[in-house]
Amino acid sequence: xxxxxxxxxxxxxxxxxxxxxxxxxxxxxxxxxxxxxxxxxxxxxxxxxxxxxxxxxxxxxxxxxxxxxxxxxxxxxxxxxxxxxxxxxxxxxxxxxxxxxxxxxxxxxxxxxxxxxxxxxxxxxxxxxxxxxxxxxxxxxxxxxxxxxxxxxxxxxxxxxxxxxxxxxxxxxxxxxxxxxxxxxxxxxxxxxxxxxxxxxxxxxxxxxxxxxxxxxxxxxxxxxxxxxxxxxxxxxxxxxxxxxxxxxxxx
Numbered sequence: 001x002x003x004x005x006x007x008x009x010x011x012x013x014x015x016x017x018x019x020x021x022x023x024x025x026x027x028x029x030x031x032x033x034x035x036x037x038x039x040x041x042x043x044x045x046x047x048x049x050x051x052x053x054x055x056x057x058x059x060x061x062x063x064x065x066x067x068x069x070x071x072x073x074x075x076x077x078x079x080x081x082x083x084x085x086x087x088x089x090x091x092x093x094x095x096x097x098x099x100x101x102x103x104x105x106x107x108x109x110x111x112x113x114x115x116x117x118x119x120x121x122x123x124x125x126x127x128x129x130x131x132x133x134x135x136x137x138x139x140x141x142x143x144x145x146x147x148x149x150x151x152x153x154x155x156x157x158x159x160x161x162x163x164x165x166x167x168x169x170x171x172x173x174x175x176x177x178x179x180x181x182x183x184x185x186x187x188x189x190x191x192x193x194x195x196x197x198x199x200x201x202x203x204x205x206x207x208x209x210x211x212x213x214x215x216x217x218x219x220x221x222x223x224x225x226x227x228x229x230x231x232x233x234x235x236x237x238x239x240x241x242x243x244x245x246x247x248x249x250x251x252x
Contacts, residue, residue: 099177
């Protein structure tokens, strides 16, 4: 962790790791972990460019002694801080759900400030918002989304802060076809032969999902099968029959 970084400089590169050699009482070893230590580099006197900086390791266990840090210094690159305006870009991710139309997304602001080390800021092409479309059936109204600094290839640029870090987006969504799960009932036709009766009637599946205009689905509580003639049945039987689907609706 870099500490005492001058306000006009920023650190480049990924977090680096070091190893430590310690001494401690035997009863302490069982509760020691990487989280028991903190490694820092003091950048209060660094200049722009790459230089070797000493690593200081401390422990939150007062009885632990740090004997050695490997490596004792790490190469650290710092550059002058910079900032510039970048465009907010809303990405609609995934396929549009069936029966749904999506309007144009409208972010509350069209641009934000990207701030960080100059070489990194120069790579930022947009402040991106990703909105997943899967399962989206209602409009998004004034919802806040985190912004991501991305380059021209769509890759995230680490080490750059966006100001503000989130943006409010409105996305119109219109659902033309709705869905509804309803019970499926067997439709019987005729009468069982003398001395027989119908019992233990089962339908598989017991429910089906129907798609169609909202006004057609709202009063719908169940669907029936095509008629099943029971007048010639004299034993247990299983039969595949079609679902009787009202005009304008379809099964999913």
